[in-house]
Amino acid sequence: MKAVYIEAHGGPEVLTYGDLPEPHLLPHHVKVRVRASALNRLDTYVRAGQRGQRRPLPPPHILGGDSAGDVVEVGDGVVGLAEGDRVVINPRQSCGQCVLCLAGDDDLCSHTTFMGSNLPGSYAEYVVVPAANAHPIAGNVTYESAAAAPTTFLPSWNILVRKAQLKPWETALVLSASAGVGTAAIQVASNVVGARVIATTSTTEKAEMARNLGAGEVINYNEEDVTERVKELTGGRGVDVVLDHVGAEFFDRAFNSMAPGGRYGICGVTAGFRAELNLGALFTRQQQVFGVFMGSKEDMRQIVEMLNRGVIQPTVDRIFPLSEAAQAHTVMEDRGFFGKLVLQP
Numbered sequence: 468m469k470a471v472y473i474e475a476h477g478g479p480e481v482l483t484y485g486d487l488p489e490p491h492l493l494p495h496h497v498k499v500r501v502r503a504s505a506l507n508r509l510d511t512y513v514r515a516g517q518r519g520q521r522r523p524l525p526p527p528h529i530l531g532g533d534s535a536g537d538v539v540e541v542g543d544g545v546v547g548l549a550e551g552d553r554v555v556i557n558p559r560q561s562c563g564q565c566v567l568c569l570a571g572d573d574d575l576c577s578h579t580t581f582m583g584s585n586l587p588g589s590y591a592e593y594v595v596v597p598a599a600n601a602h603p604i605a606g607n608v609t610y611e612s613a614a615a616a617p618t619t620f621l622p623s624w625n626i627l628v629r630k631a632q633l634k635p636w637e638t639a640l641v642l643s644a645s646a647g648v649g650t651a652a653i654q655v656a657s658n659v660v661g662a663r664v665i666a667t668t669s670t671t672e673k674a675e676m677a678r679n680l681g682a683g684e685v686i687n688y689n690e691e692d693v694t695e696r697v698k699e700l701t702g703g704r705g706v707d708v709v710l711d712h713v714g715a716e717f718f719d720r721a722f723n724s725m726a727p728g729g730r731y732g733i734c735g736v737t738a739g740f741r742a743e744l745n746l747g748a749l750f751t752r753q754q755q756v757f758g759v760f761m762g763s764k765e766d767m768r769q770i771v772e773m774l775n776r777g778v779i780q781p782t783v784d785r786i787f788p789l790s791e792a793a794q795a796h797t798v799m800e801d802r803g804f805f806g807k808l809v810l811q812p
């Protein structure tokens with residue numbers, strides 16, 4: 468089958484488009500013909516061997532996590548899926564046997580694996596995945612749109628819906644609206660929960676796109692003081708929930724924008740690992756700061772339900788043929804996009 472793989476870490480030039488053997492079907496797994504595979508930051512870290520993603524190479528390693536496609540073969544013991552089903556694939560796999568998995572907290576499973584990182588990825592014509600990771604999508608949901616959902620919506624859902632329990636009468640601050648997680652978080656907060664959303668971004672053009680997704684107000688962080696502007700927009704109170712997927716660079720400004728009782732969820736550190744936390748403010752204002760990594764299988768089921776009903780529509784910026792994966796990585800690293808970049812095998 469055609470696939471995009473690496474045999475050494477490096478820049479986009481190490482991405483090789485070539486032939487590799489098709490993966491073998493296993494019991495309780497399905498084989499999926501991939502129709503769309505969405506890029507994530509993680510893919511660039513795996514390619515470059517950064518942020519804990521250095522691995523022994525060769526053998527060739529196929530990149531890519533998020534994907535959607537058609538079930539072409541069903542393994543022994545699979546229930547609820549059949550050949551021909553259109554599915555979106557949750558790239559994160561858990562053991563299904565530990566106490567946390569059995570309790571439904573599978574996002575905390577310590578035996579977790581991730582497609583494209585420590586498992587073969589989805590930049591390929593075929594993947595074999597546990598049936599529990601393949602969710603049927605409705606006829607009106609495109610493969611590209613579905614592939615763009617898991618890694619952006621899972622952490623957004625985990626933070627806003629499950630952990631912070633954002634309410635319709637509350638206000639959420641979504642940092643960096645133009646990245647995949649930002650576009651997902653705006654939709655979850657506004658379309659699913661019905662909350663008021665304030666987003667931050669860097670240009671007038673991106674601000675307009677954030678408004679179209681459901682952000683009531685957008686702050687250009689290059690031109691305005693985020694903390695001051697949030698205070699103005701909330702009558703001096705601050706926001707109830709912050710969704711932060713960028714990390715250190717904006718932490719102070721966003722933390723200081725929180726109302727008493729505020730909840731601050733972190734799901735990414737693309738702009739730095741370390742920040743200073745004002746413990747005095749944290750306890751006197753009775754706030755919470757917490758982290759999430761992706762989400763649970765039940766979060767994924769709920770997201771796909773909203774996807775199939777058209778309540779959320781993952782934002783796809785551009786579609787590239789699989790053979791142009793290197794070009795897609797270059798675009799991702801130049802940050803000149805809004806939403807997701809998708810590959811089509």
Ligand SMILES: [Zn+2]
Nearest residue numbers: 562565568576
């Ligand atoms: Zn487990």
